[in-house]
Amino acid sequence: MILPDSKIELARRGNKVVYDLGDKIAKVFNDTKPVSDVFNEALNLARINECGIRSPKALEVTEVEGDTTGWALLTSKVPGTTLAEKMEAEPQRFGEYLEQFVDLQIEIHHYTSPLLNRQRDKYARMIGGLEAINATQRYNLMERLDGMKKEFKVCHGDFNPTNVIVGDDGELYVCDWAHATQGAPAADVAMTYLLFALGSKEQAEAYLDLYCERADMPKQVVRQWMPIVAASELARKRDLEESFLMSWIDVFDYQ
Ligand SMILES: Nc1ncnc2c1ncn2[C@@H]1O[C@H](COP(=O)(O)OP(=O)(O)OP(=O)(O)O)[C@@H](O)[C@H]1O
Ligand SMILES: [Mg+2]
Structure with a gap:
C-alpha cells in the first residue's frame, strides 16, 4: 500500500514511525526490524482482541511503498x-x-x-x-x-x-x-x-x-x-x- 499524504506522524523511534491515517494507525518499521517480529506483534494483538481486552483492532500487516517504505502493522485508531x-x-x-x-x-x-x-x-x-x-x-x-x-x-x-x-x-x-x-x-x-x-x-x-x-x-x-x-x-x-x-x-x- 501507499500511505496517504494526509498522514500525521505520531511518534518516531529507532526502528519505526507511527502514523495517524485518520481512522487507522500505521506502525511502519525500517529494514532492521525482522519481518517476523511485525507479524508477531500483529498476532499478539489479534489474540488480545480475542480475549476481550479493550485495545486497537489488528487490521493488517502490509508492505508500504512510495516515499515511506517498510513493513507496517495497521490497527484501528482509538481517538x-x-x-x-x-x-x-x-x-x-x-x-x-x-x-x-x-x-x-x-x-x-x-x-x-x-x-x-x-x-x-x-x-x-x-x-x-x-x-x-x-x-x-x-x-x-x-x-x-x-x-x-x-x-x-x-x-x-x-x-x-x-x-x-x-x-x-x-x-x-x-x-x-x-x-x-x-x-x-x-x-x-x-x-x-x-x-x-x-x-x-x-x-x-x-x-x-x-x-x-x-x-x-x-x-x-x-x-x-x-x-x-x-x-x-x-x-x-x-x-x-x-x-x-x-x-x-x-x-x-x-x-
Ligand atoms: N491504535 C491507536 N490509536 C490511537 N493512538 C495510537 C494507537 N496506536 C498507537 N497510538 C499512539 O502512538 C504512540 C506510539 O505507538 P506504540 O506505543 O504502538 O509504539 P511504540 O511505543 O513506538 O512501540 P514499542 O514500545 O513497541 O517500541 C502511542 O503512545 C499512542 O500515543
Ligand atoms: Mg508504546
Whole structure:
C-alpha cells in the first residue's frame, strides 16, 4: 500500500514511525526490524482482541511503498489522549491517573490467553543471548528465573502510561502489544516499575505501593523479578540507560 499524504506522524523511534491515517494507525518499521517480529506483534494483538481486552483492532500487516517504505502493522485508531499526556498536563492529578493505570493493569492480569508466547521462554532466550554480562551472572539469572512461581496470565510487557489511551468514549484502551506474553503478573509489575524509575524513583515507588496494595501482591516477589526483567530489557537495546539497568542486575547478592 501507499500511505496517504494526509498522514500525521505520531511518534518516531529507532526502528519505526507511527502514523495517524485518520481512522487507522500505521506502525511502519525500517529494514532492521525482522519481518517476523511485525507479524508477531500483529498476532499478539489479534489474540488480545480475542480475549476481550479493550485495545486497537489488528487490521493488517502490509508492505508500504512510495516515499515511506517498510513493513507496517495497521490497527484501528482509538481517538483519545494517552494517560502519559494527561499525567503531564495535570501533574496535580497524578495520583488519580495512577489509580486508573494500576486498576487497568490488575484487570489485564486476570485474563488468560493460552496461545500467547510464554514469558519464561522469552526471558530465558534474552538472558541466554545477553553479551553485557558474563556466564556466571547469566547462570545466576537463569537459576533465579527457574525458581519463580509458574503463572500464565496476560502480561503486556511494556505497560506504561504512553501505552494507555483514555478514549473519547471515556473507556481506557491499551496499545502496543509487541512484548505481550503469558506469565507472572509480578514480572510485568517489575517492568513497569523499572520504566517509571527511569524517569522518577518517587513515581516508581508510588506505583509499586499502589499495585501491591490493590492486588494484594507482596512487594518482595516483584523485587525478585527485577534483575531478570532488567536483564531482558538490556537485551532489547532500547534507548534506556544501560548503567541503570546494570545496577538493577547487580543489586542483588548472588552469594
Ligand atoms: N491504535 C491507536 N490509536 C490511537 N493512538 C495510537 C494507537 N496506536 C498507537 N497510538 C499512539 O502512538 C504512540 C506510539 O505507538 P506504540 O506505543 O504502538 O509504539 P511504540 O511505543 O513506538 O512501540 P514499542 O514500545 O513497541 O517500541 C502511542 O503512545 C499512542 O500515543
Ligand atoms: Mg508504546
